[in-house]
Amino acid sequence: MSYFKPINKHPNLEKNKLGLTRRDYEGGVSTLCAGCGHDSISACIIEACFRLNIEAYKVAKLSGIGCSSKAPAYFLNASHGFNSVHGRMPSIATGANCANEDLLYLGVSGDGDSASIGIGQFIHAIRRQVNMVYFVENNGTYGLTKGQFSATNDLESKNKYGEDNLFPPIDLTSMAIQMGASYVARSFSGDRDQLVPLIMGAIQHKGFALLDIISPCVTFNNHDSSTKSYDYIRNHNEAMGKTDFVPLGEEIKTNYDDGSSVEVKLHDGSRLSLEKTDHNFDPTDAGKSLELIREKNKEGKIITGLLYVDNKCKPLTEIMDLPDKPLNTLEQDELCPGSEILEEINKGLS
Amino acid sequence: MENPVKVDPINSLNDFVIKFANVNGTGSASANQMFAKSIFRMGIPISPKNIFPSNIQGLPTWFEVRVNNKGYLGSRGGVDIAVAMNPQTYSQDVEEILEGGYLLYDSTWKRNFNRDDITIIEIPLTQLCVDSFTNAKQRALFKNIAYVGALSPLLEIEYEVLEKLISEQFVNKPALIEPNIKALNIGRDYVLKNLPYPLGINVKREDKLKDKILVSGNDACGLGAVYGGATFCSWYPITPSTSVAEGFEKYASKYRVDPQTGKNNYISVQAEDELAAVGMAIGANWNGARGFTATSGPGISLMSEFLGLAYFAEVPLVIFNIQRGGPSTGMPTRTQQSDILTCAYASHGDTKHVLLFPEDPQECFEFSAEAFNLAERLQTPVFVISDLDIGMNDWVTDKFDWDDEQKYDRGKVLKAEDLDKMDNFGRYLDVDDDGICYRTYPGTHPEKGAFFTRGTSHDEYARYTENGDINEQTLTRLVKKFRTASELVPDPIINLSEKQGSSGVIFYGSTSAAMYEAKDILNENNIEVDLMRIRSFPFNLDVWEFIENHDLIYVIEQNRDSQMRTLIMAEGGISAEKLRSLVWFNGDPIQAKFIAKKIYERESQQALIS
Ligand SMILES: Cc1ncc(C[n+]2csc(CCOP(=O)(O)OP(=O)(O)O)c2C)c(N)n1
Ligand code: SF4
Ligand SMILES: [Mg+2]
Numbered sequence: 001m002s003y004f005k006p007i008n009k010h011p012n013l014e015k016n017k018l019g020l021t022r023r024d025y026e027g028g029v030s031t032l033c034a035g036c037g038h039d040s041i042s043a044c045i046i047e048a049c050f051r052l053n054i055e056a057y058k059v060a061k062l063s064g065i066g067c068s069s070k071a072p073a074y075f076l077n078a079s080h081g082f083n084s085v086h087g088r089m090p091s092i093a094t095g096a097n098c099a100n101e102d103l104l105y106l107g108v109s110g111d112g113d114s115a116s117i118g119i120g121q122f123i124h125a126i127r128r129q130v131n132m133v134y135f136v137e138n139n140g141t142y143g144l145t146k147g148q149f150s151a152t153n154d155l156e157s158k159n160k161y162g163e164d165n166l167f168p169p170i171d172l173t174s175m176a177i178q179m180g181a182s183y184v185a186r187s188f189s190g191d192r193d194q195l196v197p198l199i200m201g202a203i204q205h206k207g208f209a210l211l212d213i214i215s216p217c218v219t220f221n222n223h224d225s226s227t228k229s230y231d232y233i234r235n236h237n238e239a240m241g242k243t244d245f246v247p248l249g250e251e252i253k254t255n256y257d258d259g260s261s262v263e264v265k266l267h268d269g270s271r272l273s274l275e276k277t278d279h280n281f282d283p284t285d286a287g288k289s290l291e292l293i294r295e296k297n298k299e300g301k302i303i304t305g306l307l308y309v310d311n312k313c314k315p316l317t318e319i320m321d322l323p324d325k326p327l328n329t330l331e332q333d334e335l336c337p338g339s340e341i342l343e344e345i346n347k348g349l350s
Numbered sequence: 351m352e353n354p355v356k357v358d359p360i361n362s363l364n365d366f367v368i369k370f371a372n373v374n375g376t377g378s379a380s381a382n383q384m385f386a387k388s389i390f391r392m393g394i395p396i397s398p399k400n401i402f403p404s405n406i407q408g409l410p411t412w413f414e415v416r417v418n419n420k421g422y423l424g425s426r427g428g429v430d431i432a433v434a435m436n437p438q439t440y441s442q443d444v445e446e447i448l449e450g451g452y453l454l455y456d457s458t459w460k461r462n463f464n465r466d467d468i469t470i471i472e473i474p475l476t477q478l479c480v481d482s483f484t485n486a487k488q489r490a491l492f493k494n495i496a497y498v499g500a501l502s503p504l505l506e507i508e509y510e511v512l513e514k515l516i517s518e519q520f521v522n523k524p525a526l527i528e529p530n531i532k533a534l535n536i537g538r539d540y541v542l543k544n545l546p547y548p549l550g551i552n553v554k555r556e557d558k559l560k561d562k563i564l565v566s567g568n569d570a571c572g573l574g575a576v577y578g579g580a581t582f583c584s585w586y587p588i589t590p591s592t593s594v595a596e597g598f599e600k601y602a603s604k605y606r607v608d609p610q611t612g613k614n615n616y617i618s619v620q621a622e623d624e625l626a627a628v629g630m631a632i633g634a635n636w637n638g639a640r641g642f643t644a645t646s647g648p649g650i651s652l653m654s655e656f657l658g659l660a661y662f663a664e665v666p667l668v669i670f671n672i673q674r675g676g677p678s679t680g681m682p683t684r685t686q687q688s689d690i691l692t693c694a695y696a697s698h699g700d701t702k703h704v705l706l707f708p709e710d711p712q713e714c715f716e717f718s719a720e721a722f723n724l725a726e727r728l729q730t731p732v733f734v735i736s737d738l739d740i741g742m743n744d745w746v747t748d749k750f751d752w753d754d755e756q757k758y759d760r761g762k763v764l765k766a767e768d769l770d771k772m773d774n775f776g777r778y779l780d781v782d783d784d785g786i787c788y789r790t791y792p793g794t795h796p797e798k799g800a801f802f803t804r805g806t807s808h809d810e811y812a813r814y815t816e817n818g819d820i821n822e823q824t825l826t827r828l829v830k831k832f833r834t835a836s837e838l839v840p841d842p843i844i845n846l847s848e849k850q851g852s853s854g855v856i857f858y859g860s861t862s863a864a865m866y867e868a869k870d871i872l873n874e875n876n877i878e879v880d881l882m883r884i885r886s887f888p889f890n891l892d893v894w895e896f897i898e899n900h901d902l903i904y905v906i907e908q909n910r911d912s913q914m915r916t917l918i919m920a921e922g923g924i925s926a927e928k929l930r931s932l933v934w935f936n937g938d939p940i941q942a943k944f945i946a947k948k949i950y951e952r953e954s955q956q957a958l959i960s
Contacts (some may be wrong), residue, residue, distance in 0.1 A: 057796045060637070072803060073814070080792035081802040082636060084629070085655050091584075091626040095633025095641060096792075098582055098617050103637075103793050121629070124622040255773040295467040311852050327581040328638035328791060330615055335579040339752040345573065345601075346749045349563035 017053040019335045020155050025049050027074040031267075032090075037215030040135045042075045044192055045106065048199035059104045060096055064089040064118060067144045067215035068110035068137035076106075076251060087118020090125035090134075091177070097130050100326040101317045104203060105132035112142045115151040115170045124146070126179040126208050131315035133202040136172055137189070139217035140228035147220030158225040173307055174293045178287050183209035183290065184289070184314040185306045188233050189216065197245035197272065198306060206267040207313040209319045214302065238296060240305025241275030266308050274306055283309050357467040360450040361550035364394050364419035366430040370765050371443045372494075373436045374607045381494035382413040384519070385501065388511045389417055390564050390746065393557035397423040397863070399743050399939065401793030404589065404682040419556060423710075423746060424864030425939040430551055433497055435475075437461075444468075452549055454497065455505075473500055478536050483529070492533035499537030503547040506554065509538065512614075562747050568739035570711035571670050572597020573750070574718025575642055576605060576616075579758050580668070581691065582634035582641030583618040584627040588648060589682045590738035591672035594644035595620075624649035628656045635640045635666045636803060638666070638763070640722045642668035647676045650686035650696060658697025659729055659805040664787070665780070666725035666732075666761070667734075671719070673737040675937040684937025685738035686861055688909035693733045694887055694917055700825055704732045704835050705887040709862035710740060712747040713885075717840070725762035728835050729786060737908070738862040739939045762788045769798040777801040777812040780826065785831030832888050839886035842893050846879035853953060854900035858884040858914060860939060861906055867942035868949070873887070875946075877953050879904075887917065894922055904949055908940050 013021035028307050030039050050054065059079040061072035065086035072081045084092045093107050110138035114122045115212040125134070140153035147160050151170045158164055176184050183205040187195040195213065214233050216222050222229040227236075241261075246252050248269040262273040264283065274283065282288055289308040296303035360366070370385075373380035379400075394417055401412040416426050423811055429446045434455040436443070438461070447453055449467045457472030475496050478487045478702040502509050512534055520526040541547050575583070585595040595618060599900050602616040622629035628641045634641030645653065660667045675681030676688045693705055704724060706717040717734050725732040762782075769775060769790070772869045775798055778787050787810075790799035801812040807821040808814060817820070846852075857865045862883060872879060882896045897903060897918065905915040912931035918924050934940040 014551045014809070048718075055796065058793050058802060062633075062794045078797065078800050080790075080800050081804075082633075083802065083804040083806065084632075085659050085805060088625060088629045088656065090628025091621070092636070093634075095582060095584065095630035096637040097633075098619070098630075099634040099637035099639035099641070100791075100793065120622055121626050124626065128619075254855070260790035320617050320619075321614055322610060322617060323608055323615055327615070327617065327634075330579075330581060332579060334608075334615060335581065335606070336577055336752075336758075337601075339754050341605060342750050346563055349565045350559075350749075 008054065016050050018055065020050065022046060022050045025076055027072070027077045030074040032067055032070065032074075033219045035218040037139060037213075037217070038071050039074065039215055040137065040189040040192070041137055041195070041215055042071050044195045044199055046075050046177045047192070047196045048203060051196070052200055052203055054104065054203070058102070059106060061106050061108065062089050062093050062096070063108040064110070064113040066110035066113050066142070067145070067217070068108060068139075069113060071108050071137065072106070074110075087113050087116070088121055089113070089117065090121035090130070093132050094128060094130050096127055097132060098317060098320070098322065099328045101131060101315075102326055105130075107132050109134065109136050110143070111136060111138045111140060111150040111152040111172075112287055114280060115172060118346070120172075123175070123179050126176055126181045126210070128316045129182065129207050129313055129319065131182065131206055131208070133199070133211065134304060136210070136212045137215040138172070138212055138228070139215050139221050141217050141221040141228065143217045143220060147217075151294065154227040157227040160220050160223055162225070171293060171297065172210065172212045174290050176212075177289055180208075180313075181210045181308070182207035182310040184212075184303070184308040185210070186214070186304045187214045188214045188237055188302075188304055190233070191239065191304065194243055194304060195241055197243045200245040201243075201264070201266060201272040201306065204268050204270050205309070205311065206268040207310070207315050209287045233302060236300060236302050238301040238303050240281075241302065243275070243305060244273040246271040250324075261290045264306065265311060267311065276334065283307065355527070357450045359452070359469050359550045360430055360448065362430070364417055364553055364556060366551045367414060367416045367426050367428060368433065369429045369443070369446070370413040370433045371436045371439050372411050372413070374402060374405060374409050374411040375436070377496070378413070378435065379496045380519070381498050384512065384515050385498045386415050386744065387515055387564060389415070389553055390559065391511045391515070392508060392553060392555045392898045393559050394553055394555070395421040395423065395558060395746050397743070397745065398424075399425060399739070401938075402683050406761065410436050417553065417557070421545060421746075422863070422867040422942065425941050427941050427943060431549075433501075433776050435493070435497070439766065441661045452551065454500070456493070470550070471504070471590060473537065473540055475498070475537070478540060479533070481690035482532065482536055488529065492529065492536070494890055495530055495533035500541045502534075502538050503541045504545075504549050506548045506552040508555065528765070537941070540774065562746050563749050564744050564746055565711045566593065566742060566744050567714040567736050568593035568672060568742060569597040570714035570747075570750070571644070571718045571734060571736065571741070572599070574715040575668075575714070576601045577721075577752060578640065578719030578722040580640045580642050580722060581616045582631060582639045584621045584630035584634075584641070585618070585644050586621050586624045586627045588646045588649055590674055590742045591646045591670060592645045593621070593742065594670045594672060596883035603952055605701070610657040624652040625656065628653040628667070632656060632660050632665050632667055635725070640668075640726070642670065642722075644670035644672065646672050646674050647692070648679065648693060650689055650692055651685040654697045657703070658699060658701050660731045661697065661701045661703065662699070662805055663803045664729040664789070665803070666729050668721045668725050668734065670734045670736065672741040673735065681937045683738070684941055685860065685882050686908050686935055686937060687737055687861070688737065688913065688935065690913035690917060693735060701811065702832055702888070704728060704730060704839060706732065706734050707858040708734065708736055708740065709859055709883065710747045711745050712750065714740065715750045720840070720942070723759040724835070724838060727759050727786070727838060729761060729789060730831070730835070735859065737860050741828055762786055764788050764790050764794070764799060766795045766808060769795045773800070775799050776803050776810040778808065778810045778827075779831075780827055784834045785827050785829075788832060821828035836888040836890040839888065839890070841890060842885055842896065843883040844879040844892065847880055849878040852878045852880050853949075854880045854882060854896060854903035855906060856882050856884060856903055856918070856950070857906040857912065861908060863905065864940045864942040864945055871946035875950055879949065884914065888920070889921060896923055897928070901928065902930065903928060904930050904932050906940070907944055908934050910935045
């Protein structure tokens with residue numbers, strides 16, 4: 001049953017199947033710097049939820065600490081949010097997910113949050129296949145603490161003050177594939193056409209979906225010697241070909257030459273149609289995905305698009321054999337064994 | 351029996367200490383437990399204690415059982431009978447035996463122990479088992495059962511009780527019953543044929559334990575969590591708390607499976623560390639499931655940041671802290687009460703937490719279940735603070751009790767219908783003026799009740815604010831909530847003596863057993879004391895009244911720095927002179943003798959001066 005009551009606030013705006021406009025998916029006014037990549041990502045999340053007819057109150061928005069982790073306040077006002085502590089959002093998501101798997105979990109994190117302080121939790125949430133969409137809004141820097149290097153910053157990429165970065169970057173996408181993430185994509189906050197369908201696919205995917213989104217920090221990491229600046233990304237982005245999200249029951253509209261597109265079926269029956277630029281590439285083959293990422297890294301290119309998908313994986317709640325009825329709805333009569341059984345237990349202990 | 355004894359052998363019925371010295375990893379634990387249980391089954395109070403190293407195989411381990419018909423369950427000190435199975439520790443084990451005591455050892459390899467004041471009982475246990483079993487593993491393992499068999503005639507333990515325990519233990523592996531009985535007989539027959547029996551120390555059925563059970567505190571905590579409606583457990587292995595999670599899993603896997611679908615109505619996640627363990631439990635509670643984590647000191651240190659979040663964002667949470675010897679990694683397999691302050695004020699900033707101090711497994715069960723009510727009512731972390739002594743040892747305790755009429759208190763949670771009737775929901779609005787606000791679970795209502803949980807400063811509508819006045823109001827409201835908590839947590843147990851003007855004694859947790867015995871010793875020596883057992887923090891009016899009414903109070907604790915005393919002084923502005931600290935922190939359970947002696951010395955001195 002849906003509680004939804006359509007309200008006709010903006011008659012001119014396009015409505016989705018729930019009768020909602022994009023505005024209904026908005027959040028509070030952003031306090032991030034004008035031009036921050038993170039705001040563009042929020043806009044894409046709003047767009048994806050609008051197009052998927054998501055009921056916002058059935059969404060839980062979770063985050064750690066950082067500029068990126070503030071973002072959940074700027075989309076989906078009707079959802080509950082949890083801005084937790086630095087790097088620890090994955091554990092909150094794991095517990096929340098086990099308590100009620102019926103909600104959609106959107107976790108928003110930064111590269112400092114996920115690749116440094118929280119890398120352990122990040123890896124283990126992947127390994128446990130927590131059913132969630134995990135956004136890393138990756139700017140190669142610690143925005144909120146004013147521009148220190150992060151662990152995803154490229155070796156040759158200097159900071160704003162011209163200092164050299166001495167340590168190589170962690171590639172979150174290849175790490176996630178190796179850890180067992182079942183939906184791994186990289187994108188760019190400035191490529192809305194690519195990012196929105198990738199988010200839609202991630203939402204419909206059941207299992208751990210990582211979206212590693214290059215999201216330039218205009219204040220601390222957008223200079224000429226940075227490899228996470230808008231200019232650098234635009235010049236080095238190698239998009240994998242057009243990504244289309246095809247809702248359940250709809251026909252694929254775009255037609256590519258034979259064999260040049262691949263279709264990925266998602267859990268609810270919807271599909272992602274991916275234009276192929278490389279005929280050998282198969283996004284369900286982890287080995288090939290890792291090879292592609294490595295090769296492109298070597299060439300100095302940033303490969304973006306859906307890198308890997310495994311749509312047969314079992315999410316955590318299935319692995320743990322949880323009941324269909326969420327744990328948070330169980331009542332005392334289902335939870336408490338009662339005094340008669342306690343008497344039996346007493347007997348066993350005497 | 352050798353060595354003609356120059357001192358009279360100890361004569362005692364149903365009152366002695368027996369200590370088994372073994373090598374860890376050799377399978378002695380279950381034999382020793384069977385010994386303890388047999389005496390329990392004969393209706394005689396016992397208190398078994400595991401004294402074990404932080405090691406898996408090869409190091410010394412001991413199992414001490416105090417048998418006491420008066421029901422004193424604290425550690426006594428001194429050994430009447432040693433069963434020495436570990437040549438590595440012979441000298442230490444033999445030295446501990448009291449004058450007139452007894453030593454039973456494996457005389458396959460004969461020894462001279464240089465003590466002419468004890469009775470030495472020689473049984474060639476290894477040889478007997480080599481003669482009777484062919485399999486090397488069995489030969490080693492059954493030595494343990496054989497000495498239990500030998501103790502049966504020596505101490506007059508009813509043989510049928512032992513037999514029954516074996517058949518119960520191997521109900522599901524009947525093939526093992528026969529060899530175990532055989533091993534039992536090997537020891538027994540050897541004594542019957544070769545040695546004088548019984549010893550001067552022996553047992554006789556008392557049937558004193560009709561409404562008692564024998565169980566460990568951690569098992570009781572796990573069961574309490576099942577009864578308290580916990581559906582989510584996240585934990586990271588650490589001695590001595592691991593068996594809380596294991597206890598929960600054991601009982602939940604039996605009593606928490608959906609009868610129709612066969613699916614688990616609970617989940618237990620072994621986390622990657624304690625930070626994740628507590629984070630997961632917070633996530634589950636935030637989402638309306640009763641969740642807990644179990645840990646010990648090092649884990650509490652790691653959890654601290656998250657504990658502050660749960661406090662400030664007001665998310666319910668239950669944490670079991672089974673204390674061990676600190677600081678740092680400390681003595682992982684020894685007991686202490688040294689995390690009182692770290693739990694009371696865990697995390698940076700102004701934080702205060704609700705603490706419960708069970709004294710035994712029965713109270714572990716009760717407080718464990720109640721902790722979930724308190725956590726949800728108060729929307730805050732609640733610690734159940736036990737220790738290794740309560741947690742990992744079996745205790746004779748009152749039967750567990752459950753009132754089916756009593757309903758879970760799920761606290762102030764708004765449902766969709768409630769929200770429909772409201773037009774001003776504010777997550778942190780103190781509507782009822784008790785410091786506790788109304789919360790909603792995610793996914794409750796399409797338009798109302800959503801809010802943003804955050805550890806940053808927030809206003810009554812959960813919006814971020816850097817307004818200092820508003821933050822001050824929030825922090826002040828949390829103090830009000832803590833006052834409300836003091837009215838809900840378990841009262842102290844106060845036991846006043848007949849004599850006016852007696853000194854007071856404050857104690858808590860596992861110190862109880864020794865304290866009750868110490869009180870009797872003091873009374874026998876004409877010293878009266880008023881007792882107050884603290885069962886929770888924040889302290890309520892009863893606690894303050896007791897302190898107010900006494901000029902001198904001994905505060906007995908198992909830590910170096912008198913942490914409870916500090917907490918009382920800090921929270922109540924009580925003067926230091928009024929509270930005399932009596933501390934014991936060597937990692938062994940505190941003893942009645944120690945408490946009685948210290949109090950006696952000071953009290954009688956006082957009497958002399960006045
Ligand atoms: C335990 C802890 N240590 C340090 C900080 C300070 N801190 C806040 S945000 C941040 C880095 C955030 O970087 P990132 O996750 O990349 O987010 P961005 O601001 O770049 O979006 C740090 C170190 C903190 N909040 N908590
Ligand atoms: S500092 Fe950087 S990351 Fe933070 S809001 Fe500004 S642009 Fe965005
Ligand atoms: Mg960053």
